[in-house]
Amino acid sequence: MLSQWLFYAFATVSVLGALGLILSRHPMNGALWFVVTLVSLAGLYSLLSASLLFALQLIVYAGAIMSLIIFIIMFLNIQPADIPDEKGKWAYLLGGCLAVIPIGLLLLKIVSSLPEGDVDIVGNGFGQVKSVGLVLFRDWLLPFEIVSILLLVALVGAVVLAGKKEMTQ
Amino acid sequence: MSQLDILMVVLRVAFGAFIPICFIAIGVWMERRGAGFIQDRLGPNRCNIFGFRAGGLVQNLADGVKLIFKEDMIAGHIQHKFYFVLAPVLVFFTALVSFAVIPFADTLILGGKSYIMQTVPLDIGILWFLACTGFAVYGIILAGWSSHNKYGILGGLRSAAQVIAYEIPMGLAIVSLLVVYGTVNLSEIARFQGQLLFGFIPMWGVILQPLGVVIFIVAAFAETNRTPFDFAEGESEIVAGFHIEYSSMKFGMFFLGEYVAMFVSSAIIVTLFFGGYQIPWLATETMVAYAQPIAIVLMLLLPVITYYFTNWIRKNNVSHYNRQNDPLVREANVYIKICWILAAAVELILLTLVVINPSADGVRIFVVLLQMASFLLKATIMCFVYVWVRWTLPRFRYDQLQKLGWQILLPMSLVNIFITSAVVVALS
Numbered sequence: 001m002l003s004q005w006l007f008y009a010f011a012t013v014s015v016l017g018a019l020g021l022i023l024s025r026h027p028m029n030g031a032l033w034f035v036v037t038l039v040s041l042a043g044l045y046s047l048l049s050a051s052l053l054f055a056l057q058l059i060v061y062a063g064a065i066m067s068l069i070i071f072i073i074m075f076l077n078i079q080p081a082d083i084p085d086e087k088g089k090w091a092y093l094l095g096g097c098l099a100v101i102p103i104g105l106l107l108l109k110i111v112s113s114l115p116e117g118d119v120d121i122v123g124n125g126f127g128q129v130k131s132v133g134l135v136l137f138r139d140w141l142l143p144f145e146i147v148s149i150l151l152l153v154a155l156v157g158a159v160v161l162a163g164k165k166e167m168t169q
Numbered sequence: 170m171s172q173l174d175i176l177m178v179v180l181r182v183a184f185g186a187f188i189p190i191c192f193i194a195i196g197v198w199m200e201r202r203g204a205g206f207i208q209d210r211l212g213p214n215r216c217n218i219f220g221f222r223a224g225g226l227v228q229n230l231a232d233g234v235k236l237i238f239k240e241d242m243i244a245g246h247i248q249h250k251f252y253f254v255l256a257p258v259l260v261f262f263t264a265l266v267s268f269a270v271i272p273f274a275d276t277l278i279l280g281g282k283s284y285i286m287q288t289v290p291l292d293i294g295i296l297w298f299l300a301c302t303g304f305a306v307y308g309i310i311l312a313g314w315s316s317h318n319k320y321g322i323l324g325g326l327r328s329a330a331q332v333i334a335y336e337i338p339m340g341l342a343i344v345s346l347l348v349v350y351g352t353v354n355l356s357e358i359a360r361f362q363g364q365l366l367f368g369f370i371p372m373w374g375v376i377l378q379p380l381g382v383v384i385f386i387v388a389a390f391a392e393t394n395r396t397p398f399d400f401a402e403g404e405s406e407i408v409a410g411f412h413i414e415y416s417s418m419k420f421g422m423f424f425l426g427e428y429v430a431m432f433v434s435s436a437i438i439v440t441l442f443f444g445g446y447q448i449p450w451l452a453t454e455t456m457v458a459y460a461q462p463i464a465i466v467l468m469l470l471l472p473v474i475t476y477y478f479t480n481w482i483r484k485n486n487v488s489h490y491n492r493q494n495d496p497l498v499r500e501a502n503v504y505i506k507i508c509w510i511l512a513a514a515v516e517l518i519l520l521t522l523v524v525i526n527p528s529a530d531g532v533r534i535f536v537v538l539l540q541m542a543s544f545l546l547k548a549t550i551m552c553f554v555y556v557w558v559r560w561t562l563p564r565f566r567y568d569q570l571q572k573l574g575w576q577i578l579l580p581m582s583l584v585n586i587f588i589t590s591a592v593v594v595a596l597s
Contacts, residue, residue: 028249028314035307040450055296063303064336067310071329072312074322129293131354 003047010047010132022093025083031066037060050127063114177284185288188282188545189268189429194229195426196552200343201225201533201555209526220496221503228350252315255416256420257538259308264429270294271436272356274540277454279530285356286537288526294355295343298437299336302392303432306332309394310573312423313411327400327567328481331391334574335398339388341582342381345589346441349377349517358444367518371449380585382442389434389572394427396559400567433550436544443547446540453536460532463539464523468516475512479505 013036024154042057136144202225205212221227228480247253270293274286291297313325350358364372375382391398400410412423423443439445448456456463486501522531563572 011511033253037390052296055293055300058300059296059303063300063306064333067303067306067329068309070307071326071333074310074325074329077322116534164571 007044010040011044013037014044025086027076027078027083028063028070031070032075035062035066038066043126048127050146052129053127173279173282178280181284181286183190184273185269186265188273188520189265189432192432192548193238193425193550194550195414196431197229197232197551198224198226199553200428200556200559201228203553204560207557207560208441215591221498222500236418236421237244239417241419244414246317247315247414248317249315252311253414254419256308256315257419257426259311259427261308261429262307264426264433265310267298268429268433269437270297270355271440272359272445273544274537275360276356277537278533286541289358289383290356292352292354294358295347295437295441296353297434298339299343302332302336307425308540309345311410312415315413316411318414320408320413321411324400324413324510328394329398329409331394331398331570331574332570335578336392336576338574338582339392340385341579341586342378342384342388343441345381345582345586346374346378346385348586348589348593349374355440355445359440359447362444362505363447365450371444371447373444373447373492378442378585380581380588382438382583383590384585385441386438387573387578389438390555390558390572393430393434393555395431395555397562397565397569400570431546432552432556436548438551439544439547443551445547446505446544448543449537453540456536456539457532460523460535461527464519464535468519468524470514471515477510479508482508492552 017033017035017037017040021030024030024033038057038061042054042062045057046054127168187232189320202212202404212225214222214225216222216228216231218227218230243250243253269288270291271550272287277284277286283350303574309328309332310325313323313328316322316325345351346358350361352361358374362373366376370376380584415423435510451463482500482501482504486504488498490498519535523535
């Protein structure tokens, strides 16, 4: 019973955070609303007793990536005059909402046609440290390594690009 | 849930909430008297209540009262007042909640039921600590940014860059530790360290991971923004950095948060590398089996220790010039009486709980209390190391700090992971 109420609370807060991200004018407000969304998503993971996903969500997304983004926003030194006017923001929003209504209806239909069944946790140890580690390093070892090489290439590329600019100056 | 279950939950949460807060007072006191000791002066020792100075502890009370009653102002140029107020709260509470996963004694078995002695029995352990330190950055960034002040922003930038940079070697040092321990659960990590290497060396992290302990401690110093890495404050160049615009208790929250962070990272260092609550050569089961002899030895040792301690008080708590009816001697007499009363109380508890009529539960509680004492003692010693380093080393330059993080600690921790994994694979 409590977990159900917690689910509703986290779900509402995560949607509110996403709304705040879209609607706030100042980039810092937007970024912090997004942090709220990410933290409540971590709460949803913990309701699934997926403790590793919960921790990674907090460490990687809410902790590392968002603090980097906020760090950059702090660097930009945004003055009130720098923020664009956003004329006709509400009209655009309304138009956007109308445009995604068909997709929303489709999703609703899909969800409502799902078979009524058990919504308990799938299997033992779902999202725990051991099971995720076994899946990553035994069943999906090659894709995992390929993705990590992809990330490494992006990293090296960023360093090379940043270094080049300095040399030409 | 029985009444015992509820009582245990309350006790554990109380421990997790109040011990870090108590250690603020001890940490601040240790910092000031330690600074005095290292700089060959006395440190604060004048503040008193009816002549009782408690070795300078009353000064903390006076400072707290001062901070609370100062004018709590927000400068007019600050636009984002919500973030300005939120920042110190974030710094303080992230430090406080990261203590929640640290085990302070081995699992307590009462009447066939076992209670994990952590505030929150979370099995992700060390990952929770990493998540909390990640969130502490927000407090610093928001404080620096919302202060809307050159020095504030500079301090916030420095601190954020430093914390983000040192999270990497810290995380990698933890990775090599996890390879050794094979678990992220701090309770299991502490239990692992109760074993003996070759039958006589305690299997502490510091022995299994000599390189990891250096990397982790250096990174932990940087994470808590303590000297030699306290550029965020940098009084001489950026006049206190990110908390320059803060006054009263909002500054107080930063100040207290620093000491909570110091205690929590000491506790983490102790748990990961110095055996946590383990007493060397006395694993939990050994202590349970030999509870009576241990209690008797303790009962014999306690009066001796109290005797020397009270003599030390009597020798040091006197005026340095001749005074009639020296009030310091009167004060010392009261302290000495309190010491003897406490010692007698402990003797009585030991006598009734373990020696005369040992029950299984009583012995278990006795062992848990001993382990808690061992944990707190180790954490206090580690806090003293923080103070010691602060008053011994000068502040680095900022580029030296980043160089140390990226060019020395990062490769070192990577090499450490490879060596550790190779050894673990070869041995298994």
